[in-house]
Amino acid sequence: MRGPQSSVGRFGFRWSKCNIFMWRAYLDRLPTKMALLRRNITVDNQSCAWCESNEETIEHILTGCGISAGIWNALSRWCRFPGMFVFHAHDLVEMHEHCGAFGIKKMVLHGIIIIACWRMWRARNEKKFSNKDPNVVEMVADIKTLGFLWYKDRFKQGVVDWDRWCTFDLL
Numbered sequence: 001m002r003g004p005q006s007s008v009g010r011f012g013f014r015w016s017k018c019n020i021f022m023w024r025a026y027l028d029r030l031p032t033k034m035a036l037l038r039r040n041i042t043v044d045n046q047s048c049a050w051c052e053s054n055e056e057t058i059e060h061i062l063t064g065c066g067i068s069a070g071i072w073n074a075l076s077r078w079c080r081f082p083g084m085f086v087f088h089a090h091d092l093v094e095m096h097e098h099c100g101a102f103g104i105k106k107m108v109l110h111g112i113i114i115i116a117c118w119r120m121w122r123a124r125n126e127k128k129f130s131n132k133d134p135n136v137v138e139m140v141a142d143i144k145t146l147g148f149l150w151y152k153d154r155f156k157q158g159v160v161d162w163d164r165w166c167t168f169d170l171l
């Protein structure tokens, strides 16, 4: 089994970086191909690094691409929230408000969503700069692990263990 410590060193994961990333996504300040074009920066083509059949916007990477759909599907099964309809980075930031979760679950969901977006953007960069194909199963495992570390650090008291985390059986 992949231990809950194993991803940290690999990513140099820091929550503050995730938060800054999400803020930049919200403001559409990440260097997607369409965002670069808007700033008159030359790009070789306009298409998504993953599917190559849509314009590469931050919405497409984080919500519209087949890869991101796979991630959201897996996460909605894990955290038992209803199928999601997100079309904009703004929806992602507010999604935890609309999925029927309360209290700590809602706060945790918010964290997981941000970590998921951060991980997807990282995978997009891995494809673009290292030609590494995205692997949904691997990304979901990373999101669970990084989410668990963040959760333990954030809440400290009364947190559930890894096994319960894996079934999203929170207090």
Ligand SMILES: [Zn+2]
Residues within 6 Å of the ligand: 048, 049, 050, 051, 052, 053, 054, 060, 064, 065, 066
């Ligand atoms: Zn795509």
